[in-house]
Amino acid sequence: MTLQTLTIIKPDDWHLHLRDGEALEAVIGHTARQFARAVVMPNLKPPVTTVALAQAYAARIKQAMVKAGIAAGSFTPLMTLYLTDNTSPDEIVRAKESSGAIAVKLYPAGATTNSDAGATDLLGRCSKVLETMQRVGLPLLVHGEVTDPAADVFDREALFIDRVMIPLRKAFPALRVVFEHLTTKDGVEYVRDAEGPVAATLTPQHMLYNRNSIFQGGVRPHFYCLPILKREVHRQALLDAATSDSPRFFLGTDSAPHSRGLKENSCGCAGCYTALHAMELYATAFDQAGKLDRLEAFASLRGPDFYGLPRNTETVSLHRGSFVIPNELSFGQETIVPLAAGETLGWKFG
Secondary structure, eight states: OOEEEEEEEEEEEEEEEOOOOOHHHHHHHHHHOSSSSSEEEEOOOOOSSSHHHHHHHHHHHHHHHHHHHHHTTTTTEEEEEETTOOHHHHHHHHHHHHTTTTTEEEETTTTSSSSSSOSTTTTTTTHHHHHHHHTTOOEEEEOOOOTTTSSOOHHHHHHHHIIIHHHHHHHHHTEEEEETTOOHHHHHHHHHOOSSEEEEEEEHHHHOOOOOGGGTTOOOOOOOOSOOOOHHHHHHHHHHHSSSSTTEEEEEOOOOOOHHHSSSSTOOOOOOOOGHHHHHHHHHHHTTTOOOOHIIIIIHHHHHHHHOOOOOOEEEEEEEEEEEEOOOOOTTEEEOOOOTTTTTEEEEEE
């Protein structure tokens, strides 16, 4: 008998972009509807580099929740700090002692949106910060791509493993590391087999689509993200990892809102907007794999366990049925196009 309703512990999103101002107000309700908590990325302009800035950003998120009519306490933003060459060990201690930030984010300089201030000398200028993070147990979240202009865009994750992850783990074997938005078979094998506290987040777009989706019928900018979609063999490896018994792979949407105008131009921004329909997308991927029974562990259990946080107690349900993804959504004074706009999914949340 085909399962019609799937009830799971309410999930969390362990990698999310919320932006700020009107953009934040436009998107916060989509995430809060499906997730109890979310790890909020710090790549604003200017970036969130201190506990004070993280606390101020958290206050703006909570103000946006009030405007959106989201009940207090129903959603909790988990803040992060943006790692730069000038981040101090004292700031790490302050983050841990105040609970002002749950992790520190590594953006190699120039890797993605608003990453120009990223670290340029991880094992040199950032070594004392990493030592402190290892000591106090604050995780490092890595955007796992090299920024070498000579490196092929489809090879940048594999090169990052060799050039950054392996030396990093050798130097700081007890540092808790999350390899964000994993996209390759190479990455899956590395995270699965690495020694020490290593995990990875997986996005719905990389689990559902391969790089052909960017070019079907022409260039489709709303399927363009960084790391870019990869070959089918890599997509299948991600799906196999997500539906496996390994506790190292868990949900992180990397939902990244950009206005239609910023996506549809001669040099469009990277990022897929999935906050609206994240759980429908994940359920579709797990259903296609015949592994719906594994969705709760991936979405609701493994993330809290890795971060040492309590699992949520509330439950949510997904129902089998047609969900037509809207062609566009309100986004302040502009609009935003969700991933796979106009397509029909086989699951509905709530």
